[in-house]
Amino acid sequence: MRLKGLKILVTGGASGIGRALVEAFIADGCFLGVFEKDAKSCDMLNNEYGDTVRAWPCDVSCPDQVDRTFGSAKDAGFRPDVLINNAGIIHSEPLVNIGKKTERIHSRENWKKVLAADLDSVFYVTSCVVDDMIQRRCQGLVISISSIAAHGNIGQSAYSAAKAGVNSLTFTWAKELGPLGMRFVAIAPGFLDTPSTRAALSENTLARIQQQIPLRKLGSTSAIYLAAKAIIESDYINGTVIEVDGGLSL
Amino acid sequence: MKLEKLIAMTLNSSEASLVNETELKNIPSWDSMAHMVLITAMEKEYSVQFSGDEIAEMKTVGEARRLLRGHGVSA
Numbered sequence: 064m065r066l067k068g069l070k071i072l073v074t075g076g077a078s079g080i081g082r083a084l085v086e087a088f089i090a091d092g093c094f095l096g097v098f099e100k101d102a103k104s105c106d107m108l109n110n111e112y113g114d115t116v117r118a119w120p121c122d123v124s125c126p127d128q129v130d131r132t133f134g135s136a137k138d139a140g141f142r143p144d145v146l147i148n149n150a151g152i153i154h155s156e157p158l159v160n161i162g163k164k165t166e167r168i169h170s171r172e173n174w175k176k177v178l179a180a181d182l183d184s185v186f187y188v189t190s191c192v193v194d195d196m197i198q199r200r201c202q203g204l205v206i207s208i209s210s211i212a213a214h215g216n217i218g219q220s221a222y223s224a225a226k227a228g229v230n231s232l233t234f235t236w237a238k239e240l241g242p243l244g245m246r247f248v249a250i251a252p253g254f255l256d257t258p259s260t261r262a263a264l265s266e267n268t269l270a271r272i273q274q275q276i277p278l279r280k281l282g283s284t285s286a287i288y289l290a291a292k293a294i295i296e297s298d299y300i301n302g303t304v305i306e307v308d309g310g311l312s313l
Numbered sequence: 314m315k316l317e318k319l320i321a322m323t324l325n326s327s328e329a330s331l332v333n334e335t336e337l338k339n340i341p342s343w344d345s346m347a348h349m350v351l352i353t354a355m356e357k358e359y360s361v362q363f364s365g366d367e368i369a370e371m372k373t374v375g376e377a378r379r380l381l382r383g384h385g386v387s388a
Contacts (some may be wrong), residue, residue, distance in 0.1 A: 197349065200362065242350045 064144065064204065066296050072136070072143035074123050074188055075150025077104030079209060079259055080252070083284035084147060084291060089115050091292070096141045097130055098123055098150070098188065117141055123150050123184035131245055133191040142199060145295060146228070148191040148193045149180040152265065155218045156305035174221045181225035185232060193240065202244030206291055207233055209249040211312045226251070230304050238303025246301040248294045253308025258279035277310035314358055316378055316388040322352045325354075333375030359386045 071088050075081040076097035085095050089112060095117035105118035117139060121132035136142075154177045160167050173244050185207055212219050213226040230249050237247040254260060254272050256257040260281070261269070273279060290307050292302050306312050321328035325342045325375050337351070352368050355361070355377070361384040363371070371377050381388050 198365065200353070200356065239346060242346065243353055 064298065064307065066292065066295060067257065069093045069145055069295070070096065070143045071145040071147060072096040072098065072140060072141070072188075072192065073147045073149055074098045074121075074184065075100070076103060076118070077101075077108060079257055080287050081147075081149040082254070082282050083309070084149065084288055087285070087288040087292075094141075096143060097170075102149070108253050110239070112162055120217065123188050124179040126183075126187045129161075129187040129191060131182075133188070142195055143192060144201060144203050145229045146189060146203070146205045146222050147291065148185045148188060148205065151208070151225075152222075153178060153219075154222050155263075156220070157218050158220050163180055169220060177221035178225050178228075182228040182232075185229050189232070189236070193236070193245065195271075196245060197243065202246075204246045204248070205233075205236065206294055206297060207247075207249045208287070209251040211251050211253050211306060213251060213304070214312055233304065234302055241301060244293075246298070248300055249304040250287060250290050250294070250311075251308065252282060252287055253306070253311040254281050255287070256283055272311075275311060276308070278311065280309065282307060282309055314388075316355075316381065319354060319358055319376060319388075320377070321323065323351045331374050333364065333373065333378065336372060337374070337375045337377075338372070355381070359384070359388060361386060 071093050073081050073085055073095060076095070076134050077099045085097060087093055087279050095116045097105065097108055097116060097273060098121040099118055100122045102120040105120045109114050109119040118137055119132045121128050123129055154167050154173060156282045189205055192205065207229050209229045210226040212223045216223045233247045233249040254278065286307050290301055290305050317320055317328050317331040324340045324347055325363065326340045334351065340355055352363060356363065359381060363380065367380050378388060
């Protein structure tokens with residue numbers, strides 16, 4: 064695929080990795096669509112980038128909203144060649160909190176919330192986009208942002224399970240829809256030097272993690288963009304998870 | 314390419330066993346995904362594009378041939 068002129072739909076494109084991808088692909092001459100939960104962020108994106116970005120408010124964990132919003136995008140002439148499933152939440156909570164006397168067990172509500180945001184959303188958006196690609200005979204690409212947590216992360220039952228599910232969907236769809244020329248790839252970032260990482264982890268914890276990474280440094284959002292760009296441009300990458308983690312998961 | 318040959322190649326079956334009355338679903342390797350792969354192969358070979366209704370209607374070799382004729386293709 065050639066980048067220039069591609070239509071790329073990014074979920075959760077207003078901040079973090081999603082925003083970095085949106086900005087970088089605009090610079091490459093792509094047209095971006097964004098499904099974003101926060102309506103104000105959508106307004107900002109629409110005002111900031113003019114015709115190159117079109118953002119629609121959408122909670123991608125809600126199937127009705129996804130169906131409706133994808134319909135609006137199609138009506139507006141935005142039918143993506145590439146989907147990047149990026150929206151999601153990080154949640155840490157032990158399976159059993161032995162330090163508490165009551166409510167020791169991982170909240171079921173949080174379990175459902177994380178699975179809905181990180182796994183259900185990928186299923187809902189991808190199914191709509193792929194159906195449209197099949198109708199248009201578009202040999203499209205779906206990139207899903209996974210995580211090295213898919214291998215299992217202490218204190219992240221829901222997040223790890225959701226990301227493992229994302230990897231599994233990637234393998235399944237690559238096998239199922241590959242014969243139609245469609246590709247499915249996941250990117251599993253490690254620890255990135257972003258405001259959200261710094262907000263979630265103490266300096267000491269970050270320093271300890273950095274020592275465990277073979278490259279001895281945190282990653283950047285541009286590393287995720289470069290991985291996504293390589294996947295788009297190389298038509299033979301399919302059905303795999305690309306770990307962008309400095310070697311941490313070795 | 315002759316339609317029977319294309320179907321046989323795409324669905325891994327014997328060309329000789331295909332007649333107009335052959336139901337695609339009775340070809341052992343047929344399933345809904347194989348059907349879509351066959352549609353894609355036909356569209357590429359004969360430079361046509363079927364509608365969703367046409368894809369759903371295509372249940373036999375003969376119907377596939379009739380739909381191709383509708384697009385001006387003799388196969």
